[in-house]
Amino acid sequence: MKFNLKVWRQKNANTPGKLVDYSIDNVNADMSFLEMIDILNDNLVRKGEEPIAFDHDCREGICGMCSMYINGRAHGPHHAATTCQLYMRTFNDGDTIYVEPWRSKAFPIIKDLVTDRNAFDRIIASGGFVSVNTGQAQDANNLPVNKDDAEKAMDAAACIGCGACVAACPNSSAMLFVSAKISQLALLPQGQPERDRRAMSMVSQMDEEGFGNCTNIGACEAECPKEIKLTNIARMNRDYFAASFGSQETVSTGEGH
Amino acid sequence: MNWFTKILTSSLGKKFVMALTGLFLISFLVIHCTINAMIFFNDGGATFTHWGHFMGTNTIIRTLEIGLIIGFLLHIYEGLLLWKQNRDARPVKYSYVKHPEKSKWYSRSMGLLGTLILLFLIMHTAHFWIPNRTHQFVEGEELPLYQMMLDIFQNPLIVVLYLLGCFSLFWHLLHGFRSSFQSLGLNHVKYNKTITFVGTAFSIVVPFIFAMMPISIYFKWIQ
Amino acid sequence: MAALDSKIPTGPLAEKWSNYKEHAKLVNPANKRKVEVIVVGTGLAGASAAATLAELGYKVKAFCFQDSPRRAHSIAAQGGINAAKNYKNDGDSVYRLFYDTIKGGDFRAREANVYRLADVSRNIIDQCVAQGVPFAREYGGLLDNRSFGGAQVSRTFYARGQTGQQLLLGAYGALERQVGLGNVKMYNRHEMVEVVTIDGKARGIIARNLITGKLERYFGHAVILATGGYGNVFFLSTNAMGSNVTAAWKAHKKGAYFANPCYTQIHPTCIPVTGDYQSKLTLMSESLRNDGRVWVPKTREDAKAIREGKKKPEDIREEDRDYYLERKYPSYGNLCPRDIASRAAKEACDDGRGIVPSGFGVFLDFADAIKRLGVDVVKARYGELFPMYQNITNEDPLKTPMKIYPAVHYTMGGLWVDYELMTSIKGLYCLGEANFSDHGANRLGASALMQGLADGYFVIPYTIGNYLSGEIFTKPIALDHPAFVEAEKEVQARAEKLISIKGKKTVDDLHKQLGKIMWEYCGMARTAEGLTKARKMIQDLRKEFWSNVNIPGSLNEFNPEFDKAGRVADFIELGELMVVDALNRNESCGGHFREEYQEEGEAKRDDEKYAYVAAWEHTSVDSDPVLHKEALVYENIEMQTRSYK
Incomplete structure (x- = not known):
């Protein structure tokens, strides 16, 4: 197979980037998209050109590091799959493929297709946990959890933090990511003591990071490689309003501990 | 910032305000649509004028009208703010975007649809509400709204503009109705279908009834 | 050949760990604030260690080469985590888990460590549940278990096919909590490229900031490596693309012994x-x-x-x-x-x-x-x-x-550590898959997660105190100390050499070549002849690498090809050591199969001669490493032969 690629090249955060054309031949239909990029890079290195920088690690769809916006879609056209799980047979021979980085003010570009997603870490640091120190736990079975709730919590916890929701959202909103973590812990008894505080501080941190606002379009859900549901956002909304209007606790940004 | 303004200016707070004002405006549409539909009695505007007079003079309704204006302004202000902030959240745009099936054009275009409705609203209030209230304030009596309708909708251009307004309203409601429930956190597997059904039905029925008014008058189905 | 002191506490097996804990020296809370600890790697072992040490009050600096600590490859573990909870009432116990692990490891693991692992396995589940890890549950709300290979009881806890992910996110949450509290300073996209030792003690690291390419110096009273396995020496493996041996290898070259490098698990x-x-x-x-x-x-x-x-x-x-x-x-x-x-x-x-x-x-x-x-x-x-x-x-x-x-899936070998998880360099610890650890010559399913978290949550917090109690009077060492300057200079010189070669072959070309040699001669079946040949081939490959590798770009920028090159250079050296170790071990056991040593097609152990841990001391790249043996003494279990016919 043969493809024409239009790849976003950007030297660093301070230099403006542009789409650069490449063509690649002898692509095997069973290659993953990243393996195709590997080959392109190999060709570039042999020609003495600089290879395309891109984030990737586990290449089995779980680490959340790969992050390409391919032909106008986060992680490309294959439903419920990360970029590394996208295979070239999805495309037609001779296709032109656009490859861009995640685009959001909160995810500044480091180089080419590599972005800085530390905003997600900071949101988790603001409250995406249960405050329990090592060694304090009671026996695990002292805390029964409704099976259905546990399953729902697991559905939300499956989020890999790749940022496709932000990339796909026309508003660059991070609410699917944030709501997945809030939901996971809100559904479990372990999460109850900090439930109000968590919702308030994580939302506050999210706003601080410069993500856009959710307008319930649903692109995030459609493009999420782990099929995280919009119901999580509704749950986050409920929790946030209940906490903000009802709870006596108040939280200021960066203070969610 | 005190706690209250902090909530309302947060990203979720903005959704909250949008949803509440949106639902409030939807409730206004019900009243407005119902009373205007009185023209379909085709009784020379008698029923319509009766209820129009009630709405225009009843103290409680007049007080609520202030709330309505505030609701409109808030909804518009928040809408523009969201539009601006969301645009700024992606300073460099994608060169090529292919929207997934689930992401509907009208959901993505609420700002545009809202702006069209706003433009329509300016025209619409300039036709009826502003002259009427001004007249009430200055002269102490209402204008003959029914007759004004018959006159204004003789102009085909205005009829077309009104139809466009209704059309924008349809798409705006198609997203807005269901969306307001999601924003308020009212998403429940048992009720979602009902909300979607009612929302879709509402979005079709109300703009349709509105649209029938200028059409009926223009084609002289109503005298 | 010097004997190695594994510092196994005296007393009956079941009491060793509690005895140790009761007598280990402590650091009081006021002093903990003055003590700094570096943790490299943020997988299950690293994240849990960093979080727990910060909770205790130490000042922690944590490093990962990925863009976020949550990406560490522990995340890809599917099956589950073992724990001797006996929730199924099927006769499980700490002793049984201990026994299964030793036997599964083909009697090449240390009894005391494995027993401790089985013992704390129960605490791990408690801890993770408390953190909100959504383990599978039964309708009654209690935890579900599944059975796994090498055991006759159901003791594996799981979260769908994503157990590693959920455990890691739990540890990551705990880590980020400490980051938010200011107790951990997190360095993402930083790769450790050297251990700094002063007066024989680990005192810090040199790390490369992968975004700017700059070398940075960091001080710690102690350094913990939790940098995972080295399966990528084979080029193709189930490991993540970035998984590498560099941190462990640098430590090895600084004096930490590398144990049993030839034990490789092939899935x-x-x-x-x-x-x-x-x-x-x-x-x-x-x-x-x-x-x-x-x-x-x-x-x-x-x-x-x-x-x-x-x-x-x-x-x-x-x-x-x-x-x-x-x-x-x-x-x-x-x-x-x-x-x-x-x-x-x-x-x-x-x-x-x-x-x-x-x-x-x-x-x-x-x-x-x-x-x-x-x-x-x-x-x-x-x-x-x-x-x-x-x-x-x-x-x-x-x-x-x-x-x-x-x-290739997992590597049982790694840096040699004693009972306290300290390597042969004072103040340098090694946790998780990176150490040679508890799995002997073969790891059982669902035991890797258990070991990583045991080391990080429940072992290192105790054992490191025993060392740091002696360090409370050590003031933070200035980063312009000659040891730091010297270490950085060496790293810089090596980097400059690498980037200036501008040869003909890409890094991947050479890495694939290495992989093929390793797979062919040091993979599933090995022979003395093949290994001897492989050693020569690897030496040639090393020479070729250092004269013919082509790394584009420069040092002072985001340059993934350079990062890869540095890792491959270390893999080549490690590859040779693996071959040396495999050649030395004239027996077949677990993941190490020597064709010469089999009985009717089955692996034949030689307990007389090889019931020891082979810990290798680095001399120089061009000369042979020195072998140190730690005898494996089985006081509680009788060594047996496995048969599956």
Whole structure:
């Protein structure tokens, strides 16, 4: 197979980037998209050109590091799959493929297709946990959890933090990511003591990071490689309003501990 | 910032305000649509004028009208703010975007649809509400709204503009109705279908009834 | 050859750890605030250690090369985590888990460590549940268990097929909490490239900021390496692309002994290599062997026809198929242990009966199971796996047999550590897969997660105090100390040398070459002759690497090719050590199979001569490493031979 690629090249955060054309031949239909990029890079290195920088690690769809916006879609056209799980047979021979980085003010570009997603870490640091120190736990079975709730919590916890929701959202909103973590812990008894505080501080941190606002379009859900549901956002909304209007606790940004 | 303004200016707070004002405006549409539909009695505007007079003079309704204006302004202000902030959240745009099936054009275009409705609203209030209230304030009596309708909708251009307004309203409601429930956190597997059904039905029925008014008058189905 | 002191506490096995804890020296809370600890790596072991030490009050600096600590490759573990909870009332106990682990490791692990591991396994589950890890539950709300290989009880806790992910996110949450509180300073996209030692003690690291390319110096009263395994020495493995040995290797070159490097776990059910472009291998859960039957054609002609696409698997008649596992191991059949299943697949393919174009692949056939159980049952049983396989290979395993081949999965070897997890450098600790640890010559399923978290949550917080209590008067050492300056200078010089070679071969070319040598001669089956040859080849490859590698770009920028080159340079040196170790170990045990040492095709241990940990001391790249032996003494378990026939 043969493809024409239009790849976003950007030297660093301070230099403006542009789409650069490449063509690649002898692509095997069973290659993953990243393996195709590997080959392109190999060709570039042999020609003495600089290879395309891109984030990737586990290449089995779980680490959340790969992050390409391919032909106008986060992680490309294959439903419920990360970029590394996208295979070239999805495309037609001779296709032109656009490859861009995640685009959001909160995810500044480091180089080419590599972005800085530390905003997600900071949101988790603001409250995406249960405050329990090592060694304090009671026996695990002292805390029964409704099976259905546990399953729902697991559905939300499956989020890999790749940022496709932000990339796909026309508003660059991070609410699917944030709501997945809030939901996971809100559904479990372990999460109850900090439930109000968590919702308030994580939302506050999210706003601080410069993500856009959710307008319930649903692109995030459609493009999420782990099929995280919009119901999580509704749950986050409920929790946030209940906490903000009802709870006596108040939280200021960066203070969610 | 005190706690209250902090909530309302947060990203979720903005959704909250949008949803509440949106639902409030939807409730206004019900009243407005119902009373205007009185023209379909085709009784020379008698029923319509009766209820129009009630709405225009009843103290409680007049007080609520202030709330309505505030609701409109808030909804518009928040809408523009969201539009601006969301645009700024992606300073460099994608060169090529292919929207997934689930992401509907009208959901993505609420700002545009809202702006069209706003433009329509300016025209619409300039036709009826502003002259009427001004007249009430200055002269102490209402204008003959029914007759004004018959006159204004003789102009085909205005009829077309009104139809466009209704059309924008349809798409705006198609997203807005269901969306307001999601924003308020009212998403429940048992009720979602009902909300979607009612929302879709509402979005079709109300703009349709509105649209029938200028059409009926223009084609002289109503005298 | 000096004897190694593993510092195993005295007393009965079951009391060693509590004895140790009761007598270990402590650091008081006020002093903890003055003590700084560096943690490199943020997988299960690193994240849990960093979080726990910060909770205790130490000042922690944590490093990971990924863009976020949550990406560490622990996240990819599927199956589960073992714990001796006995929630199933099926007779499990700490002793049984201890025994199964030692036996599974083919009697090449340290009794005291393994017992401690089994002991704290219970606390891990408590801790993780408290953190909100959504483990699978029964309708009554209590935790569910599944059974796993090498055990007769159900003791594996799981969160769907994403147990590693959920445990890591739990530890990551705990870590980020401490980051938010200011107790941990997190350095993402930083790669440790040198350990700094002063007066024989680890005092810090040099790290490369992968975004700017700049070298940075960091001080710590102690340094913890939790940097994972080195499976990527084979180029193709189930490891993440970035998984590397660099941190452990730098420590090794600074004086930390490297133990049992030749113990490699090769997992039998992975998707075969389809082409040279392939960058990694994907694991298909071992559970598939419950219903799948492994076979190749009886004749090379049929195999060739399949490889060339002239015949389909369905065209091969039942009597022309060789269900070789069932034939060779009638009592265990398709469910024999990982190492045995892997070797048998290799044997069949070496015989020219492989069924994929490369020649290295066998069938895993569900046709019988479908006939017996129906499509729906089979589909439900392997719910997520079949679609995953189909997505990758574009073949439906319900219609045509799966194609599988063994792949490198885990490395049991690693930096030698004593009972306190301290390496042979004072103040330098090593946790998780990076140490040579508790799995002996073969790791059982669902034990890697257990060990990583045991080390990080429950072992290091105690043992490091025993060392740091003596360090409370050590003031933070200034970063312009000659040791830091010198270390940085060396790293810089090496980097400049690498980038200036501008040769003809890409980093991947050379890495693939290394992988092929390792796989061929130091993979599933090894011989003295092959290993000797391999050593020479690796030495040549090292020379070629240092004269002919082509790294584009410069040092002072984001340059992933350079990062890769540095890692491959270390892999080449490690590869040689693996070969040396494999050559030294004249026996077969667990993941180390020497063709000369077998009995009727089965691995033959030599407990007389080789019941020891081989800990290698680095001398120089061009001369032989020095072997130090730690004798493995079994006081509580009798050594036996495993048979699966």
